[in-house]
Amino acid sequence: MKKIVILHSDIYADATEDELDCLEQAEAISEALHLLDYEPILLPFVLDLNQTIKKLKALKPYAVFNIVESINGKGSLIHLATALLDYLQIPYTGCHTDAMFLTSNKPLAKKIMQHANIVTPAWVTQEGFCSQSTPANVYLIKSSWEHASIGLDENSLIRYTNQENLMEEMNRRKEKLGGSCYAEAYIDGREFNIALISGMSGVMVLPAAEMLFRDYAPNKPKLVDYKAKWVADSFEYNNTIRKFDFHENDADLISALREIALRCWDLFGLRGYARVDFRVDNQGIPFVLEINANPCLSPDAGFTAALEQAKIKYHEAIGFIIKNSLK
Numbered sequence: 001m002k003k004i005v006i007l008h009s010d011i012y013a014d015a016t017e018d019e020l021d022c023l024e025q026a027e028a029i030s031e032a033l034h035l036l037d038y039e040p041i042l043l044p045f046v047l048d049l050n051q052t053i054k055k056l057k058a059l060k061p062y063a064v065f066n067i068v069e070s071i072n073g074k075g076s077l078i079h080l081a082t083a084l085l086d087y088l089q090i091p092y093t094g095c096h097t098d099a100m101f102l103t104s105n106k107p108l109a110k111k112i113m114q115h116a117n118i119v120t121p122a123w124v125t126q127e128g129f130c131s132q133s134t135p136a137n138v139y140l141i142k143s144s145w146e147h148a149s150i151g152l153d154e155n156s157l158i159r160y161t162n163q164e165n166l167m168e169e170m171n172r173r174k175e176k177l178g179g180s181c182y183a184e185a186y187i188d189g190r191e192f193n194i195a196l197i198s199g200m201s202g203v204m205v206l207p208a209a210e211m212l213f214r215d216y217a218p219n220k221p222k223l224v225d226y227k228a229k230w231v232a233d234s235f236e237y238n239n240t241i242r243k244f245d246f247h248e249n250d251a252d253l254i255s256a257l258r259e260i261a262l263r264c265w266d267l268f269g270l271r272g273y274a275r276v277d278f279r280v281d282n283q284g285i286p287f288v289l290e291i292n293a294n295p296c297l298s299p300d301a302g303f304t305a306a307l308e309q310a311k312i313k314y315h316e317a318i319g320f321i322i323k324n325s326l327k
């Protein structure tokens with residue numbers, strides 16, 4: 001039986017919900033691999049590279065299913081996993097190292113998008129780079145490297161007064177946001193996700209999902225923040241609802257989102273599977289928030305929900321992703 005190593009983030013005893021999710025993904029992928037007649041083996045990626053190299057060399061996998069999201073708790077090290085697999089010449093699933101690095105560094109990804117005329121919200125970096133001369137009214141201070149809405153809550157929004165104040169706020173909040181952050185214009189509008197997967201004949205765009213903010217008071221910011229993703233008994237978790245059915249009036253918007261997601265796929269050279277997150281402002285303009293080069297594959301994740309909508313079985317999708325890694 002061919003061995004597939006599921007390489008995942010190293011999980012410590014005091015792991016938080018978002019970190020533990022990596023093991024849920026590993027379990028689901030493992031089950032799918034059994035169905036596909038592979039032998040799955042779970043392996044944590046540890047920062048002691050010699051240890052990881054030794055284990056990988058001993059296991060001699062047919063391929064690695066890479067779901068490493070952070071190393072030593074840092075999203076900024078994510079590309080070390082694929083870089084090491086490149087070095088060992090072991091085929092692996094999903095995006096290559098360059099795409100992993102470019103998309104995980106959000107301000108850098110935004111710069112590349114802006115140059116390619118893909119609309120993304122205006123932003124200001126900790127170093128003082130401003131993407132446009134007129135400031136936005138409200139900014140969201142978010143992590144430059146972390147995923148899973150780490151450090152995001154309703155206090156992440158700040159009204160713009162002056163550049164100095166914005167810089168101070170970023171400085172004050174950066175530790176909570178994984179060490180590095182930036183300010184992004186808050187797009188007060190609808191939120192969508194477009195998932196993509198490499199199928200038998202090229203990339204397929206899966207059905208669009210919208211996140212609804214049910215019963216949010218008018219003054220409550222509409223954010224899929226940390227609580228909405230991970231705190232099961234919170235108002236936010238229970239009232240952010242994913243939907244896949246759309247009124248015909250939305251048809252043009254959905255096809256625009258699908259087209260932009262494909263442009264992101266090409267621009268960043270994505271491979272295997274990915275998810276592009278959008279906000280659409282009140283004038284109907286779509287803004288790309290971020291590109292997830294290794295989106296969550298848990299049973300309850302948006303990617304899995306989109307597969308279900310497309311009537312693609314989970315293990316079938318895992319099979320596509322593996323086949324693609326061997327091309």
Ligand SMILES: Nc1ncnc2c1ncn2[C@@H]1O[C@H](COP(=O)(O)OP(=O)(O)OP(=O)(O)O)[C@@H](O)[C@H]1O
Pocket residue numbers: 121140142146147148149150152184185186187188191222223224225277279289290292
């Ligand atoms: N510029 C913005 N305007 C409005 N809302 C935003 C903006 N940026 C982020 N958000 C909100 O915060 C959430 C998380 O942001 P984003 O997707 O950029 O980060 P993430 O932590 O990498 O998420 P993921 O879990 O998808 O990897 C979004 O789903 C959205 O609800």
Ligand SMILES: [Mg+2]
Pocket residue numbers: 277289290
């Ligand atoms: Mg996101």
